[in-house]
Amino acid sequence: MLKRTPVIAVFIAALIAIVVVYFLELPERPFSAGQKVLLYIISYCVGLGISLLFDPKAKETKNKYLKINFYED
Amino acid sequence: MQLGHVAVALSIASFAPELSGGEVTAFSGESIAVAFAAHWLPNLDGIPIMMGLVRKAFHCTWTHSLLFAVVIGLLLLLLKPAWAGIAFVAILLHYLADMPSSVGLPLLMPLTKKRITLNLWADTGYFGWESTKGTYLQAWTWILEGGAFLLLFIRAYQEAVWPFI
Numbered sequence: 001m002l003k004r005t006p007v008i009a010v011f012i013a014a015l016i017a018i019v020v021v022y023f024l025e026l027p028e029r030p031f032s033a034g035q036k037v038l039l040y041i042i043s044y045c046v047g048l049g050i051s052l053l054f055d056p057k058a059k060e061t062k063n064k065y066l067k068i069n070f071y072e073d
Numbered sequence: 074m075q076l077g078h079v080a081v082a083l084s085i086a087s088f089a090p091e092l093s094g095g096e097v098t099a100f101s102g103e104s105i106a107v108a109f110a111a112h113w114l115p116n117l118d119g120i121p122i123m124m125g126l127v128r129k130a131f132h133c134t135w136t137h138s139l140l141f142a143v144v145i146g147l148l149l150l151l152l153k154p155a156w157a158g159i160a161f162v163a164i165l166l167h168y169l170a171d172m173p174s175s176v177g178l179p180l181l182m183p184l185t186k187k188r189i190t191l192n193l194w195a196d197t198g199y200f201g202w203e204s205t206k207g208t209y210l211q212a213w214t215w216i217l218e219g220g221a222f223l224l225l226f227i228r229a230y231q232e233a234v235w236p237f238i
Binding site for chain 2: 016020024029031034035038039042043044045046047048049050052053055057058061062063064065066068070071
């Protein structure tokens, strides 16, 4: 994994979390700080995946496993 | 998809009232049990493989076809109609969660053995550390599994269950 990949994910995760809060938070039931932290952690997983799309190491891994047939006896 | 199956099954349980005609409550023990059992049912083909009863190539064949989902759905429609919708959707979403894998699914068996795949990540086998490691080194795994947990987070918030009580 490139060094920049998890750093880019930090910003993508923030964007995802902001979009979720903006569109889905109910005024009568705002997210607590802990819930927002949990939301950010989950968003970070998605963000990491998006930033891995631009990481050559992830592509190498995919290509490596594409060569293996796990279902041969 | 590996851990993401947990989030998908729980998300299905959150839609239990819609899928059962209002007979099963969202996130109830019953809805979770039915959604989990049905969602994992296709992967039970791993048991005869591990017991050495069938070849490895048996994985992701008959139990990953639309025919299997229809048969289970119809059986439940006769035995426990409230569970049929939940189970049918749970099995279909298992297929959808498996389709990004390069191995593909023979959805139209027995009409054709052609495997349908979205080819978003390379298959890493179905069991063990090598499979897990290989899965989580690929981009789309994180996007789709993270997305499944994000959906679960939103559904838990909307239904006001833990951790949103």
